[in-house]
Amino acid sequence: MSSNTFGKLLSVTTFGESHGPAIGCVVDGCPPGLVLDAADFVADLSRRASGRTRHTSQRREDDTVEILSGVYQSLTTGTPIALLIRNTDARSRDYDDLLETFRPAHADYTYWHKYGIRDPRGGGRSSARETTMRVAAGVIAKKWLRERHGVRVRGYLAQLGAITPHVFDWQAVEQNAFFWPDAAQVPELEAAMDALRKAGDSTGARVNVVAEGLPPGWGEPIYGKLDAELASALMSINAVKGVEIGDGFAAVAQRGSTHRDELTPQGFASNHAGGILGGISSGQDITCSIALKPTSSIRIPGRSVNLRGEPVEVVTSGRHDPCVGIRATPIAEAMVALVLMDHALRHRAQCGDVVPQAPRIP
C-alpha cells in the first residue's frame, strides 16, 4: 500500500529528497530480455533537466543514472531494476529562511500537519525533483512499448498562460526548449517568459500527451479503467490540477450525436473519446491533457504564517521555474507510458489467450 509505489504489475517505487544524498527508484515487473543500459536514460532525463535554458530553474542537475540491479550483460533479467542518481548541485542553505515558514501553495503546511516534521531543504520529498525518477522509469516503459508493441508515447506543451499554438507540427516539438508545436511562436514564448521572470511571477500551462499504436483491449473495467489510472498518474505529478481524456471538459456542452465516435469498416469516424471506451483502449490514439498550476515559488512577496501561527511575509528565493509546465512534458509522457505498460501486462495476464472473434477496425 506504499504511497511511493506506482503501478500494479509494472511497479515503480521512488525515494529521495530534493537535497538528500540521492534519489532513486526500483522498477519491478519488467519482463526479461529487454536491452537496457545507462545510455538509454540520457535523452529523456536531459529533456526534463533544469538549467538547460534561462526559462527553467538554474539548478544544474547533472542527472547520471546508475543501474544497480536487474540488468545483466545489457539485458533485463526480470528482477527489480534499481536506478540511482546522486544529488549534486544542492544548495540547502538557500532554504534556511524557510525553516520556520509555510510557503503559500506549497506542501510545507500540509506535510507539517501530517507528519509533525519535514525536510525543509528544497521542499524535501514534495519537490518536483522526485519526478526525475518517474522520467527514468518511463524510459524503460517507453522502450518496451515501442519494441514489443510498436506503441509510441509523446507529448507537447499545448498552452502557456494565455498563449496557444496556431499550427501543430510534431517536428517542431523537439526543436525548442518549450516542447511547443508551432516553431514560429517560439520568440513570442521567450518574450513572455522573460517578462514573467522579470516580474518575479509564474504562469500555468497545459501539456498534452498522445499514445499511438495501441491495440484494442488494453485496460480494465470499473476501478482499474485505463482512463482512471491515467487520471491518477497524471494528477500525481506536482502542480497538476486537472486531467482530461479525449475531449475532456468540452464534452459538457456537446450533444451525444456529436460526441459519439461512429465506427465504419474503414475506421472510427472521429476520436472524441480519446481512444478509451469503458476503460479499455479502442485502438485509436490515446489523447490526454493536463492543467499545471503556476508555481508558487515566486519573488513577489506574499502573506503566510510561521510555525507559531504568526503572520509573516514570504519571498521565495532559491532557484525555481517560472513555468513548471515547460519541463512537465517528459514527465507526463513517462506517466502515460508506465500506465500503458502496466496495462499491457495486466491484459496479458487475464486475456493472453483470447482470440478476438471480430475484426479490428483499422
Place this chain on the structure above:
Amino acid sequence: MSSNTFGKLLSVTTFGESHGPAIGCVVDGCPPGLVLDAADFVADLSRRASGRTRHTSQRREDDTVEILSGVYQSLTTGTPIALLIRNTDARSRDYDDLLETFRPAHADYTYWHKYGIRDPRGGGRSSARETTMRVAAGVIAKKWLRERHGVRVRGYLAQLGAITPHVFDWQAVEQNAFFWPDAAQVPELEAAMDALRKAGDSTGARVNVVAEGLPPGWGEPIYGKLDAELASALMSINAVKGVEIGDGFAAVAQRGSTHRDELTPQGFASNHAGGILGGISSGQDITCSIALKPTSSIRIPGRSVNLRGEPVEVVTSGRHDPCVGIRATPIAEAMVALVLMDHALRHRAQCGDVVPQAPRIP
C-alpha cells in the same frame, strides 16, 4: 490487483451485470462500532435511482439493499460488509438487436476485443447499473466521516449542456430532480431536457463535489496523493472525461501571484488549490469537478459495424438517460467519500500518534 476493487484500507469490491440476477458489493475495512442498517441506504439510492422523473431512464430500479454480513445488532463488527440488490426490472430482450452490433461510444467494441465475449444485456458489466453499489458503499463512508470526523460530502449539478447556474444555493440542490443550485432555473432545465428527449439526443454535464470539515494532514505524498486518488475515483465513473481539483484548468492561464492561497492567522485568503497541497489536505474545503460526456445511447441513427466488420446503422432503443450527469451527483459524492474515508484510515495508520507542532489555521 482486482480491477473491481477500489480503495486500500477501506476497500470496496463490486460485482454484477445490468441484467444479471443481482448486483452487490463487499466493503472491507470499515471500523467496528458504526451504527448501520438497511434503512441507511434508502435516501442515497433513491437520489441515484432512475425512473424518478421523466428526465432520467424509465427503468424502474427498486433498489432495496440487503445486508448479508458484517453487521450484528445494527453495529458494524469490523468484518466485511456485503450488500446485495436483486435486479428486478430487467428487460433483456430490449437488447437482442445489439447482440451482433457495436454501439458507437459504448464499451461494446472494447470489451469484445479484450475478452472475446460479453454479456450484451443492458451493457452487462459496463452498464452504469454498477454505480448503484458505489452509492451504497458511499453511504457507509459518508456516515462514518460525518459521525467520526464531522466531515460532510455533498455535490450538485454545475452545468447541463450550455446552461450554468446564475446563483448558488445549497438548499435548492436537494429540492429539484437535477441537484441544481439555482431554483429559479429549474423550469429552463426541464424545457431543455424535454427538447433533448424529443430530439432523441443527449447532452453532457458537469458535477461539482465539495467536502467540508477535513483536518489538515489527510492524504499521502507522490502516488497516493489525495487529488490523484480522487482523480482516479471520479474518472472511473461511467461517462466521465475530465477531472479538476480546485481551479482545475482555469489555473493554466493564471499567474502564481493569483493562484497561491495566502495564509493568515485568520485562515487561508482564498482556495484556488481546492483544499489539497502536495497531495495532502490543508483543512480547507476539498473542491472537485467532473465532466460527463453526453450518453451515446440515443435515438438518432448512427454508423457502426457488426461482429463481422460490416457497416450497420444503429438506433439505441431500450431505456436510457438523455443526460447521465443528472444522476451522477450522488455517485460522485460516494466516490469522494470513499476516497476520504480510505485516507482517514491510512493517515491514522502511519501518523496516528503525531501531535502537530504548529497551530492549525482556522
Place this chain on the structure above:
Amino acid sequence: MSSNTFGKLLSVTTFGESHGPAIGCVVDGCPPGLVLDAADFVADLSRRASGRTRHTSQRREDDTVEILSGVYQSLTTGTPIALLIRNTDARSRDYDDLLETFRPAHADYTYWHKYGIRDPRGGGRSSARETTMRVAAGVIAKKWLRERHGVRVRGYLAQLGAITPHVFDWQAVEQNAFFWPDAAQVPELEAAMDALRKAGDSTGARVNVVAEGLPPGWGEPIYGKLDAELASALMSINAVKGVEIGDGFAAVAQRGSTHRDELTPQGFASNHAGGILGGISSGQDITCSIALKPTSSIRIPGRSVNLRGEPVEVVTSGRHDPCVGIRATPIAEAMVALVLMDHALRHRAQCGDVVPQAPRIP
C-alpha cells in the same frame, strides 16, 4: 489491503458469518471463456460439507451455490464472479451461553480485544463456515488449471491423531469419508473417532496436498515465492498450525548430499524440494503438508474467563467436529489451486513471451 481478499491476479474476496443470512465470495480475474455453471460446485462442496457422516459436525449444510455474476451462457466473461450460499441450518440459540464467555483456544478473546464487538453466533466470522467459499472459489481454479494447463490438485488425510497410513493408494482416498489413502484402515479410524466422540474430546490431523503437471517457471522470487504464498494460504485455514513444503521439517536433520535433488536427462532423481526451487516451480510435483490442531470445541469442561474477567467453566455444546482435519482436505486443495492459478496468471503477465533456452527435464 483487504484481509478478506486472497490472491493478486486471481483474487477471491469472501464475506459472511456462520449464522448470518448468507456467505459468499467474489472471484475476480478469472480469464474469460471458461465453461462454468452451478453444477460444477456440487462435488467439492459436498466433500467439505458437514453432516455427511457421524464423524463430522451434525450441522446439515445444504450448500447450494448461486452464481450472481460473471458468467453468461455458461461461460465466464472476465468480469467478477460472485457466488452466494444462503445459511439455512443455523441454530444461533445454541450459542447463547457463550455470549459472555471466551472459549479457550477460540478467537472469542482476540476478536473481542481487537474489535470491541463480535458476532457470537457460531463463531461469527471466525467460524470455519467461511472455508465453504474457499472451496467454491477453488472449484474455479481447479477447473481452469486442469483444462488450460493439465494441472491436477488433490489431497488426502495423512495422519489422524497418532494413526498413519500403512499403504498409499489414491483410489482409496475418495472412497471413504476420511480421505484416507489406506482402505484397510478405515475401520480403525472409525473406531478411533467413535472413542473420541464418546470421550467428548478432539484430535489433530495432518493433510497432504499434491499438485501434478505444472510446467517449470511458475512462481516469483523473494516475497512472492510460490512456497511462501502456499504457506500463507494454507496457514490461513482455520486450525492450521504448521506448513511444510517437500520434506519440510525432516530437512533439519538431513545432509545436503541427501536433500539435493539431482538432475539427470531422464528427470530429477528425487523430490525432497517438493517441486519448488528458489520460489519457482521445477516441473516436479508440488507437495505440501499441513498440521491441524485438535478443535477446541469439546465437551470436557475447561477453565476460562468471562467479559468481566471472572473465572468460569466452559463446556462447548453446539454441533462440532471432533477432528476438523477430516473436512480440511478439500479446503487445502482449494487453497493450493487458487495459489497456483494466481501464479499461472502472474507468470503469463511478466514472462508470457519467454521461450526457455534450455530443454525441460521430463
Place this chain on the structure above:
Amino acid sequence: MSSNTFGKLLSVTTFGESHGPAIGCVVDGCPPGLVLDAADFVADLSRRASGRTRHTSQRREDDTVEILSGVYQSLTTGTPIALLIRNTDARSRDYDDLLETFRPAHADYTYWHKYGIRDPRGGGRSSARETTMRVAAGVIAKKWLRERHGVRVRGYLAQLGAITPHVFDWQAVEQNAFFWPDAAQVPELEAAMDALRKAGDSTGARVNVVAEGLPPGWGEPIYGKLDAELASALMSINAVKGVEIGDGFAAVAQRGSTHRDELTPQGFASNHAGGILGGISSGQDITCSIALKPTSSIRIPGRSVNLRGEPVEVVTSGRHDPCVGIRATPIAEAMVALVLMDHALRHRAQCGDVVPQAPRIP
C-alpha cells in the same frame, strides 16, 4: 503486485544481485519521528554477516548501510527510507564454470525456465545475499516495536542437524556464533561443523523466534491472519521448508483437552497456540519455528544437466555456508518484526479508536 515488496502498510522493497554493484531496499510507511541513523544497523548486520567464524561462508561482507532518504536530522520523516549497501568482496569468476550448468537444488534451473535468462554470478537475485536487506529493514521494525510498544523480537538456533539443546538460556544465545541457547554444547557444535566442512557436506537446522510484549488484538481475520503472514514471511527466507506456529506439527497427535490454552484471571494456563488465536494476537508470546534445508552448495560431486540437457557432474566451489541455518536467526527475527510492525499499523488503521470492553488477561 511487486514480488520484491513485502508488507502492506510497512512495505519493504528490496533489490540487488549477489555480485552486482549494490543491494538495497526501500522501507515505506514507517511513522515519522523515530530516531534512526546508520549506526543502528551495525549490530544486526554483523550478526548476519558471513566471514565472522570459520563455520560460515568466508565471503567477507563489509556491510555498511548508507541511508539515502527518509531521515532528516536523525529522525524518520514519514517518507520512504532507502538503504544501500555496496557489494565489495564479489568474486564473480568463482562462478564461471556454472554458467552453463544447473546446480542441483538451486534456483538455477527454475530461473532459467521462468525468465530465459539469469545472472549467474553467485546466484544473482536468488542468493541469500538479498536477506541482508531484510535484516536492515528489520532493524527499523525492531526499534519501532520496542520503543513504541515494548515488543521484543529475538531468536535462536533450536536444532543443528540432529543436535538439540539440553538447556535453554537466552543469555547464552548472543554469546556464541551459533545463536545456541546451551553454552555447554558449543564445543560439540564446533566439532560437528568441522567434520561437516571436512566432508564437504552441509546440514539442515531449525530456528525459533519469540516475540514478547504484544497486546491482544494485533492481526487480521481470514487471509491476513498474523500466523498466515508470518508463515509467508518466514517461508520466503532462502532454504526454509517448513513453518510452525506454537506447537506446530506436534498438534497433529494432541487431544483438544491438552492443546487448548485455558484462560484464568491470572493469565493463560499454557501457550500451545503460540500467541495467536483466529489470526489475532492473544497477548501471549508469539512463538514460531522454521526448518532450513541443508544448503546444496557442497563439494561432494553430484549429477546435473547443462543448458543443452546433457548430463554433467557438479562440484560447488566458491564460498558457501555448510549450515545456512546458523546465520538465519537474525533474518528470521527481522521477518517476524516486519510482520508485527505492519500489523500494528493495520490494527491502528481500522481499530485505532476501539476501547476493549473486557479486561486483558495479564
